[in-house]
Amino acid sequence: MRSVTATAAQASSIARSRRAGKMALKLAAVAAVVALSGCSWFSSKKNPNPPAPLVEFTQKLRVQTAWSVSVGKAGNFQFSPVYAAGSIFxxxxxxxxxxxxxxxxxxxWRARTDMSLTAGVGSDGSTVVVVGEKGRIQAFDANTGKPTWNAQAASxxxxxxxxxxxxxxxxSIDNRVTAYDADSGNQRWMVQRNVPSLTLRNAPGIVIGSQTAFVALPGGRLSALALNNGGPRWEVPVGDPRGTTELERISDVSGVPALGSRDICAVAYQGRIGCFDLLNGNxxxxxxxxxxxxxTLDDSYVYAADVGGIVTEFSRDTGAVVWRNERLKNRQLSSPIGAGKAVAVGDYEGYIHFLSREDGSFVARLSTDGSPIQAPPVSTGSSVVFQTKSGTVVSVVTE
Incomplete structure (x- = not known):
């Protein structure tokens, strides 16, 4: 069966309808058409899940924009910044x-490729890599911004x-994981994985550490591959596909796995959230x-926002829920991130909400350019950096 993609909102809406009554099969068929055609079938006059209104509160934390830079709109793709070597790429x-x-x-420096980009950016502070239309890969020297090599992904x-x-x-979206030499662009190894028949059109990420590539995959798997040859070190199910329809069985790992010194944490759509031993996947x-x-995670906690907009802080050691904030429901949140004494999370109107690390209550709010913040934010240690859908990269500092 040919693999197709659907948005999380489409899949979630249909899954609920499926459980509600006999129209499920018809809705599933319509959703498959929508996924293939890009039509806005779910835009109705009355939103059954309206975004929660902004909550009024007394600001308890001083936050401010340190700087902002315009990069370029994201279009139909997702672009998140990366922090390396004292810089944001x-x-x-x-x-x-x-x-x-x-x-x-x-x-x-500011460079311009000769192609539209679909993903990026990745950098270790020495090499900068972006990916464009039809799987074209472009690398740059991080110090000068000069192009260094090109390569071609499978899809x-x-x-x-x-x-x-x-x-x-x-x-690539055909579920091939490919490694290239960072200096030359020569292919070092390639691993082909099975492609589920229906997946979210999102961007499950990859993180590198301990001579291992930790790869988030469609179908709910988190895979650890040896960097020297792509061989499997371990693999764990973060989400097991369940249900009777393909839409109900979507369980893709979401976002970029959060890498710690001893563990790695991940979450799946219609699946689970968990932390696993770095060495053996236990x-x-x-x-x-x-x-x-x-x-995301820090020394003590794991932070996540569910598909309904509920932000949760978990104990990193035990998984116990420390607090939940349910007052941002349906605001299409980014992943949350620790920001000093607070936890910061972006929403569909370009607001950044700051929640208390202690109890999850609102302590501050900051507006950006009014466009959605969907990409994962990054921390520089002294600030957090968000990138909006309209292409504003903004650095925010807290007291």
């Missing part, structure tokens, strides 16, 4: 690639490349959860 759909001083916001790429330990690792803890935007 970012890209836009129009082919723009930039390096920004993370502290001052000064644009150190379209929606996930940002992972760059580290001398390699560039890319997953489950440290796992819980039912559904998210299409991924997780």
């Amino acid at each position: 970012a890209a836009g759909n129009d082919g723009t690639v930039v390096r920004i001083n993370a502290q001052t916001g000064q644009t150190l 379209e790429v929606l996930s940002a490349p992972a760059v580290g330990e001398g390699l560039v690792v890319i997953r 489950v440290r803890w796992i819980k039912e959860f559904s998210s299409d935007v991924g997780v």
Whole structure:
């Protein structure tokens, strides 16, 4: 069966309808058509799940925009910034690639590819890599912004490349994971994985560490591949496909796995959230959860937003729920991230909400350019950086 893609909103809506009555098969058929054609079948006059209104509160935390830089609109794709070597690297759909001083916001260089970009950016501070139309890969020297090599992926790429330990690792939508030499662009190895018949059109990510590429995959799998040859070290199910229809069985790992010194955490759509031992994949803890935007972690906690807009802080050691904030329902949140004394999360109107690390209550709010914040934010240690759908890269600092 040919693989097709659907948005999380489409899949979730149909899955609920399926459980509600006999119209499920008809709806599933319509959704498959929608996924293939790109039609806006789900845009109705009355939204059955309206976004929660903004909550009024007394601001308890001082937050401010340190700097903002325009990169270029994301179009129908997702672009998130990356932090490396004291800089923020970012890209836009129009082919723009930039390096920004993370502290001052000064644009150190700005390059332009000859193609529309579909994913990026990845960098280790030495090599910068983006991916464009029809799977074309372009690398740049991180210091000068000069192009260094080109390569060709097997098919379209929606996930940002992972760059580290001398390699560039890319997953294309045909579920091939390919590694290229970071200096020359020569292919080092390739692993072909099975493609589920129906997947979300999102960007499950890759993270590199401990001589391993940790790859989030459609079908709910988290795979650890040896960097030297692509051989499997271990693989765990974050989400097991369940249900009777293909839509109900979508269980793709979402976002970029969160890598720690001893564990790695991940979440799946219509699946689970959990943390796993870095060396052997043994489950440290796992819980039912559904998210299409991924997780982040710090020394003590794991942060996630579910598909309904509920933000949860989990104990990193045990998985116990520390708190939940249910007052951002249906606001199409980004993945949350620790920001000083708070947890920051973006929404569909370009707001960044700051929640108390202690109890999840609102402590501050900041507006950006009014466009959705869907891409995962990154931390520089002293600030958090978000990229909006309209292409504004904004650095935010807290007291």
